[in-house]
Every structure is written in C-alpha cells, then in structure tokens.
Amino acid sequence: MKYSMVIDTRRCVGCNACTAACKIDNATGFGVDYGRVLELEVGQFPDVSKVYLPILCMQCEDPECLKVCPTGATFKTEEGIVLIDKEKCMGCRYCVVACPYMARFFYDDSGKPSDLPRMDSEDERNGTVEKCDFCIDRVRDGQNPACVDACPYQARIFGDADDPNSEVHKLIASGRAKTLKGEEGFGASVYYIW
Amino acid sequence: MPEVRYVKTTCSICGHNQCGVIVEVKDGLVKQIKPDRNDPMSKGSICPKSIASVQLLYHPNRLKYPMIRDGPRGSGKWKRISWNEALDIISEKLMNIKRESGPEAVVMARGTNRGSWIRLFNRFANSFGTPNWTESGGAQCFTPRSFAQQLTFGGIALEWPDAEASNTVMVWGADPPATWPPKSRKIIEAKSRGAKLIVVDPVLSNTASKADVWLPLRPGTDVAMALGMINVIISEGLYDKDYVNKYCMGFEELAKRASEYTPKKVSEITWVPEEKIVKAAVLYATNKPSSIAISATFDEIVDPIQLGRAVSILAAISGNVDVKGGNIFPETAGQISVDTNDFIMIEDLPEELGRKRLGADRYPLLSRYLKVNFPMAHYPTVLDAILKGEPYQIRAMFIMGGNPALAIANADKAVEALNKVEFLAVADLFLSKTAELADIVLPVASWLEYDGLADSAQATYGHLRIRQKVATVGEAKSDTWIMIELAKRMGLKGFWNSEAEYLDYILKPTGYTFEQLKEKGGIIYHEPQIGKKLELGFNTPSRKIELYSNRLKEWGYDPLPFYREPFESPYSTPELAKKYPFVLTTGRRVSTYFHTAHRNVPALRDIYPEPVAEINADTAKELGISAGDAVKIETAHGFVIMKAKTTQGIHPRVIAVQHGWQGLANDNRITDNQSCADGIGSTTLRGLLCNIRREVK
Numbered sequence: 001m002k003y004s005m006v007i008d009t010r011r012c013v014g015c016n017a018c019t020a021a022c023k024i025d026n027a028t029g030f031g032v033d034y035g036r037v038l039e040l041e042v043g044q045f046p047d048v049s050k051v052y053l054p055i056l057c058m059q060c061e062d063p064e065c066l067k068v069c070p071t072g073a074t075f076k077t078e079e080g081i082v083l084i085d086k087e088k089c090m091g092c093r094y095c096v097v098a099c100p101y102m103a104r105f106f107y108d109d110s111g112k113p114s115d116l117p118r119m120d121s122e123d124e125r126n127g128t129v130e131k132c133d134f135c136i137d138r139v140r141d142g143q144n145p146a147c148v149d150a151c152p153y154q155a156r157i158f159g160d161a162d163d164p165n166s167e168v169h170k171l172i173a174s175g176r177a178k179t180l181k182g183e184e185g186f187g188a189s190v191y192y193i194w
Numbered sequence: 195m196p197e198v199r200y201v202k203t204t205c206s207i208c209g210h211n212q213c214g215v216i217v218e219v220k221d222g223l224v225k226q227i228k229p230d231r232n233d234p235m236s237k238g239s240i241c242p243k244s245i246a247s248v249q250l251l252y253h254p255n256r257l258k259y260p261m262i263r264d265g266p267r268g269s270g271k272w273k274r275i276s277w278n279e280a281l282d283i284i285s286e287k288l289m290n291i292k293r294e295s296g297p298e299a300v301v302m303a304r305g306t307n308r309g310s311w312i313r314l315f316n317r318f319a320n321s322f323g324t325p326n327w328t329e330s331g332g333a334q335c336f337t338p339r340s341f342a343q344q345l346t347f348g349g350i351a352l353e354w355p356d357a358e359a360s361n362t363v364m365v366w367g368a369d370p371p372a373t374w375p376p377k378s379r380k381i382i383e384a385k386s387r388g389a390k391l392i393v394v395d396p397v398l399s400n401t402a403s404k405a406d407v408w409l410p411l412r413p414g415t416d417v418a419m420a421l422g423m424i425n426v427i428i429s430e431g432l433y434d435k436d437y438v439n440k441y442c443m444g445f446e447e448l449a450k451r452a453s454e455y456t457p458k459k460v461s462e463i464t465w466v467p468e469e470k471i472v473k474a475a476v477l478y479a480t481n482k483p484s485s486i487a488i489s490a491t492f493d494e495i496v497d498p499i500q501l502g503r504a505v506s507i508l509a510a511i512s513g514n515v516d517v518k519g520g521n522i523f524p525e526t527a528g529q530i531s532v533d534t535n536d537f538i539m540i541e542d543l544p545e546e547l548g549r550k551r552l553g554a555d556r557y558p559l560l561s562r563y564l565k566v567n568f569p570m571a572h573y574p575t576v577l578d579a580i581l582k583g584e585p586y587q588i589r590a591m592f593i594m595g596g597n598p599a600l601a602i603a604n605a606d607k608a609v610e611a612l613n614k615v616e617f618l619a620v621a622d623l624f625l626s627k628t629a630e631l632a633d634i635v636l637p638v639a640s641w642l643e644y645d646g647l648a649d650s651a652q653a654t655y656g657h658l659r660i661r662q663k664v665a666t667v668g669e670a671k672s673d674t675w676i677m678i679e680l681a682k683r684m685g686l687k688g689f690w691n692s693e694a695e696y697l698d699y700i701l702k703p704t705g706y707t708f709e710q711l712k713e714k715g716g717i718i719y720h721e722p723q724i725g726k727k728l729e730l731g732f733n734t735p736s737r738k739i740e741l742y743s744n745r746l747k748e749w750g751y752d753p754l755p756f757y758r759e760p761f762e763s764p765y766s767t768p769e770l771a772k773k774y775p776f777v778l779t780t781g782r783r784v785s786t787y788f789h790t791a792h793r794n795v796p797a798l799r800d801i802y803p804e805p806v807a808e809i810n811a812d813t814a815k816e817l818g819i820s821a822g823d824a825v826k827i828e829t830a831h832g833f834v835i836m837k838a839k840t841t842q843g844i845h846p847r848v849i850a851v852q853h854g855w856q857g858l859a860n861d862n863r864i865t866d867n868q869s870c871a872d873g874i875g876s877t878t879l880r881g882l883l884c885n886i887r888r889e890v891k
Contacts, residue, residue: 020786025226046467
C-alpha cells in the first residue's frame with residue numbers, strides 16, 4: 001500500500017480552500033502550513049504567466065527528514081506516510097532544514113498577530129516540528145484528506161498507488177503525473193499534472 | 195458513541211447564498227464544513243471563509259448578548275441587557291424621533307447580505323416611513339450595474355454566465371475564485387473542455403492566471419475598453435445580425451457612437467496594445483456561445499452606468515443574451531420574489547417623503563423611485579447631512595451587517611459622522627469598528643445559527659435552497675428575527691409574528707411550508723428556462739434590448755454609452771499626476787476575507803496575514819522597494835501603510851491595494867467621497883492617483 005496524491009495544477013486557481021480545510025481539520029498553529037499554495041510567476045509584464053502550486057509533505061519513499069532526525073521521532077508507516085512522534089521530537093529542526101520541499105514547520109507562537117484569539121492546541125504544540133500526515137486519521141477511517149475533500153475544482157485526487165484500479169495509479173502509470181524534484185530521487189508520493 | 199450528524203445547508207458567508215454545503219455536527223458541536231458536490235447549483239463550490247466558519251461560529255470575541263453603552267461613546271464600557279430591553283429601547287427611540295422630527299431623521303443602513311434578509315430591510319424602512327435607507331454597498335456594489343442592465347435588457351443577465359456551455363468566457367473586473375466560487379467552478383469546467391478565457395483586469399489575478407487573453411487595462415478605463423470591442427465587432431461585421439434585427443433597438447445610433455472608439459484610440463486610453471483588444475473582441479464575438487462574468491468594478495469606477503450599459507450592449511450585439519452558453523436571467527423556483535418593488539412596499543412610502551431622500555436631487559438614478567430600481571439614500575450625502583445638519587438633521591442610525599467606519603470611502607469622515615449622530619444602534623457578530631461607537635449593540639447569528647431561505651436575486655437560477663440552524667451562540671439572533679421583533683413593537687404594517695411565519699409566506703406559492711421543504715431535502719430545483727425573453731420580449735418599454743435608451747435620454751443622460759476619464763488621472767488632472775504619478779485601484783480581494791470581515795478568524799488570517807499592495811517588480815526596483823517592505827501609499831486624500839508584493843503581473847504605472855483592513859491599512863483612508871458618479875453617486879475606488887515609497891520607520 002502506498003497512499004499518493006495527484007494534483008492537477010491546471011484546475012488550481014489558488015483559492016486556498018484546501019489550506020483553510022487543512023488548518024481547520026488539523027488545528028494548525030499560526031504560521032504552520034501543513035499545506036499551502038505557492039504562486040509562481042514567469043515572464044515580464046505584460047507577457048507574464050502565473051501557476052499556482054499546492055505544496056505539502058510529499059511523504060517521500062526515502063525521506064531526508066527521517067535520515068537527519070537524531071531522536072527517531074520521524075518514522076514511516078506501512079501506508080507510506082511519514083509521521084512525527086511528538087513525545088520524541090525535541091524541536092532541533094534538523095528536519096526542517098533537510099526537507100527538500102520546505103514542508104516542515106517548527107511551531108512557536110511569536111509570529112502570531114496579537115489580535116487573534118488563542119487556540120486550544122497551541123500550548124501542547126509549542127516547540128515541536130509538525131507537518132502534513134495525509135490526514136492519516138481520516139484516511140484510516142476511509143475518508144479523503146481534508147484538502148482533497150475541500151477543493152471546489154477537484155484538482156486533487158487521492159488513493160493507493162499500489163492499487164492498479166485506483167485513479168492515482170492510472171495517472172502515475174500514464175506518465176502524465178510527475179513528482180517535484182523527481183530526478184533527485186526522494187521518491188515523493190505527491191504528483192503533479194501540468 | 196458520539197452522536198454525529200450531517201446537515202445539508204446553504205452558506206452565506208459572502209452574501210451570494212449559492213454554495214450548498216454539508217455541516218458535520220458531533221455531539222451538538224459543528225466540527226467541519228464541506229462542499230456538497232451533489233448540489234445542482236454549486237456542485238462542490240466552496241471558499242476558505244465557508245470552511246473556516248467553524249472558527250467564526252465559536253470565536254471567543256463573538257457578541258453574545260445585547261449591550262448598552264455604560265460610559266462615553268467609544269469608551270469600551272458596556273452593560274449587558276436583555277433582548278426585551280434592547281428592542282424596547284431601540285423602538286421607543288426611533289418612534290420618538292419619528293414623531294418629533296419626521297421618519298426621515300432615522301437612517302437605516304445595511305451592509306453585507308448576511309443571509310437573505312436584505313429586502314426585508316428595505317421593506318422595514320418603507321413601512322417605518324423613512325426614505326433614508328442606504329447600504330455600504332449601495333452605489334458601490336450591484337445597484338449601478340443592476341440598474342444599467344435593467345435599462346438595457348430588463349433584467350440582470352450579466353450576473354450569470356452560463357459558462358459550462360460557453361466556448362468563450364470573458365471575466366471582467368471580477369475574480370470569481372476569490373469572491374464567487376460557483377462562477378469560477380463553471381469557468382474551470384469550461385476551460386478544461388477547451389473553452390477560451392478572456393480576462394479584463396489590471397492585475398494578473400487568480401482568474402487571469404488561466405487566461406488565454408489577459409487585458410491589463412489602466413484602472414477606471416473599462417468603458418473605453420468595452421466601446422473599443424463594440425467598435426471592432428461592428429466595424430468588422432462580426433455582430434449577430436439576426437439577433438440584433440430581431441431583439442435589439444437603436445443599433446444605427448450605437449454604431450455611430452462606437453465608431454468614435456477605434457482600437458488605436460482605446461489602446462491609448464487603456465494602455466492595452468491594439469492587437470490584444472482586437473483579439474479579445476473577435477474571440478468573444480465569434481467563438482460562441484460566449485458568456486461574461488462581472489463584479490463590483492462595474493460599480494466603483496467614475497461612470498458605472500456607462501460600463502454596465504456598454505458591456506450589456508457588447509453581450510447583446512454578439513447574440514449572447516438569454517441563450518445557452520451565454521448570459522442568462524435569474525429565475526425563482528416558484529417562491530414569492532423578494533426582489534420586487536411590491537415586496538419592499540415602496541408604494542407605501544408617501545411621495546413627499548420619497549422626495550426628501552438624501553441624494554434625490556444630485557443622484558436621481560440612485561435615490562429617486564424610477565420604477566426600475568430600489569431607490570436608496572446616497573451614503574456620502576447621509577454622512578454630510580449628519581455632520582452639517584443639512585438639508586435636515588439626521589438623529590438616528592440603525593446599522594445591520596455594515597461597518598461604515600472602515601467600508602465607506604473617506605472612512606475618517608464616516609467615523610466622525612457615526613460619533614456625531616444622536617443615537618446609533620448596530621447589529622453585528624462582533625464589536626466592529628462601527629459597533630464600538632454605538633449606543634446599543636445587538637448580537638447577530640452567523641449563517642449556521644438560523645433557519646432561512648437562500649433567495650436573493652443574484653442567487654436564484656431555478657433553485658431555492660434552505661439554510662438550517664445547526665448551532666446556538668449566546669443569545670445571538672438572526673437579522674430577520676431582529677426586524678420582525680422590532681416591527682411588532684413599532685406596529686409596522688406588512689410584517690409577521692415569527693421567522694417561521696415569514697418563511698412560510700415566501701414559500702406559499704411553491705406549496706411547501708419551511709418544515710415540509712426541509713423534510714423533502716431542502717431544495718427545489720428546475721433547470722433555468724433559457725430563451726424566454728427572446729420568445730416573450732424583454733422587460734423594457736420597447737420589449738427589446740435597448741442599445742439606445744430613451745429612458746436615460748428622458749432623465750437627462752446620454753442615451754448611448756460614452757467614455758469619461760476618471761476624476762483623477764494622468765490625463766484629466768495632469769498637475770495632480772506630477773505629485774501622484776501612479777494609477778491606483780483599491781479593488782484587490784483575496785479569498786479569505788469578505789470586505790472588512792474575517793481578519794479575526796485564525797485559519798483565514800494565517801493564509802493572508804497582512805495587507806498587501808501590489809507593485810510592478812521593475813518599478814519597485816527603481817524605487818528601492820523590495821518584496822515584503824512596508825510601503826506608504828499616498829493620495830490627495832490620505833495615506834495607508836501596507837506590505838509590498840512585487841510582481842510582473844501589473845503595469846509599471848499601476849498600484850493595486852487590498853480592501854477591508856483596519857487602522858493605517860484601511861484603503862478607505864485614501865479614497866474620496868466628494869466626487870461621485872454622474873446620476874448614480876458611486877465613489878471612485880478604481881482609478882485614483884497615488885504615490886508609493888518605502889516606509890522608513
């Protein structure tokens with residue numbers, strides 16, 4: 001089993017419904033983006049184009065973050081999902097630096113605007129590293145990750161890449177969906193269609 | 195086992211009332227809001243604001259009970275009172291003022307369409323007897339473009355692109371992914387089918403990122419662009435001759451007028467190369483059916499009536515109105531339409547009071563009852579009247595869903611007026627900058643806290659969906675409930691005993707009660723009947739599409755569209771342009787906020803944490819501005835401080851700022867409320883002059 005996501009950038013308009021759903025579902029602290037949408041601009045005015053690129057933890061086959069973790073807090077599940085054991089994480093942030101996709105975040109509440117209310121989860125999370133876990137609880141419960149459910153344009157497709165009948169398997173097998181920095185061999189589980 | 199239920203309801207976080215959503219409620223608490231992909235109207239559309247409404251609902255700073263001021267205005271000292279006390283105080287105060295100074299001394303001002311109560315608000319004002327109801331939107335949103343469309347084709351077809359069936363979609367001065375997801379969903383579906391997309395916008399917006407042709411025009415020059423396209427379509431013989439002959443009147447006069455707007459001339463005005471204008475016009479007119487999506491740009495430039503008219507005409511002569519894949523007219527699902535002068539009881543307002551409406555003399559298209567519009571008072575004139583006591587003294591203001599302290603052009607002046615008015619009552623979810631100045635505040639329910647119907651004019655295309663109460667916060671009540679209870683106390687005609695009675699009244703012609711409709715699944719739906727107007731005639735005096743408007747001529751306005759330079763521009767005020775060399779639009783929107791609301795919702799603020807000003811990257815470099823720098827943007831009216839976003843997606847001489855932030859970032863510190871649009875009174879929010887520099891602390 002290898003959970004994977006395919007993102008069709010042609011259907012992404014950068015509305016951030018996915019980001020909001022992620023933040024609500026995971027109760028992320030301020031500045032912690034399990035998922036986010038980058039804006040990439042190419043060209044000079046007026047011949048300029050823009051692409052929206054949703055970024056999340058790529059759940060690598062061979063995760064750089066795992067290799068550098070000194071406490072063994074980072075580990076992989078049988079479904080191919082990379083997780084962090086909060087009890088073991090001491091907040092050293094080696095993994096934040098090592099991640100080729102800048103998908104890990106060290107949470108401290110210093111950057112939070114003072115006019116925002118405090119969230120229940122903030123104290124417990126302060127001082128540890130966090131990231132997207134493909135909404136593992138939802139997925140084990142038979143649901144999609146929150147970002148997939150939220151996307152108004154159905155730009156995200158989720159499933160088991162090892163299942164030959166799944167849509168993600170077909171898209172990956174067809175060669176249309178490609179990973180970011182694929183040539184560097186991290187074995188990402190998030191694919192993109194351009 | 196926890197009890198989990200899923201409730202189908204309708205979001206109204208942006209007031210469009212169109213997105214069907216599924217709310218997960220666990221042990222009585224709202225946990226999650228998801229798009230309803232099976233909804234026949236929205237088909238899975240949703241936005242971050244809707245999703246994050248969980249945090250809005252349970253926000254610790256929500257107003258939870260009515261409060262009365264317990265210290266000087268704005269002191270922040272409040273005393274909790276009961277709903278009975280609050281409603282008694284408000285109704286007594288307003289009735290006393292009515293007796294002593296006449297009903298016109300009471301201003302009723304509304305803001306967002308937080309649900310479907312907006313026309314009830316008009317009805318309330320007319321029944322109370324004041325001609326002075328107004329909206330923060332009003333002349334700045336929907337009213338001008340609706341009026342222009344009513345004049346042209348007797349309905350508001352430009353509001354609804356039937357984009358899923360279009361071969362070309364033109365999005366004009368709008369960014370649906372940020373502001374209107376059901377429209378953008380259709381556009382993306384059309385694109386993925388191979389349809390072409392034209393985007394008219396000074397900024398490379400979310401929508402423009404998908405454009406085949408992007409027309410980055412100088413802010414405020416939209417009318418010239420539209421006339422240029424009409425010129426191309428007529429001069430190259432690309433107009434739909436059959437359609438024009440059958441359904442339009444005034445084509446000869448239009449052709450003559452349009453001949454003045456050659457691509458060359460329009461290119462000089464708009465700063466968009468000629469060939470791009472021609473390309474867009476040809477694509478729109480030939481790769482049919484074509485639809486257009488518009489928005490508040492049509493209400494926020496120097497001459498909104500001309501823009502609404504010109505783009506309506508563009509759609510008409512290309513044969514794209516009331517046809518599949520073109521632009522289509524709203525249609526109820528059989529319920530009583532609230533969008534009628536009957537429903538708002540305009541005829542109940544005595545004519546002599548109508549004449550007293552603030553703005554009626556200078557802005558007749560907005561403020562006089564011309565039987566094509568909902569006449570309303572002109573907000574800047576209301577503020578002037580409060581400050582000057584002329585032409586008569588305004589003594590009370592009752593504000594629902596509005597935040598004029600931030601949302602009105604020249605906001606400092608609005609604050610001054612709010613401070614001055616003798617009695618101020620505000621109903622809102624939070625203690626907004628406006629509510630802070632009130633004598634009495636009422637806690638309002640969010641869209642998750644009341645039963646209702648999603649039935650506004652822009653929302654209804656053959657479908658009617660219910661909204662369901664899934665949560666309770668403190669003593670918060672719906673806007674509808676507040677009006678009904680006040681109306682009871684004041685003995686106003688035309689009101690009901692309860693919200694339930696009101697909903698059943700609206701539903702009566704459908705044969706359902708609210709409870710029955712809820713049981714049946716909460717939705718009535720039929721495919722909109724396209725082509726009815728072509729068959730039966732348009733709702734205009736000539737029964738045709740009026741390219742030439744005799745009514746405008748009668749009222750003393752040009753019967754044909756024409757371009758007017760903005761009040762301030764490098765061409766209309768060259769001296770001013772020396773000091774303020776950049777052209778400014780305050781029209782930028784992001785998907786996480788609705789006007790001045792939602793910056794206090796953590797998940798939303800986290801996505802767009804700071805107020806942003808967009809500047810061309812090369813210009814920024816020349817001025818020593820780097821991405822993320824604090825910049826000061828100054829106009830003849832004031833200044834704001836924002837964060838710079840450098841981009842190639844904007845003209846080197848244009849600056850675009852976001853709208854709705856408070857404090858030094860409030861864009862309405864740099865707008866003007868004295869120069870207003872001819873006839874309709876809109877303040878210019880797109881097409882001002884400014885300067886920009888790095889802010890050194």
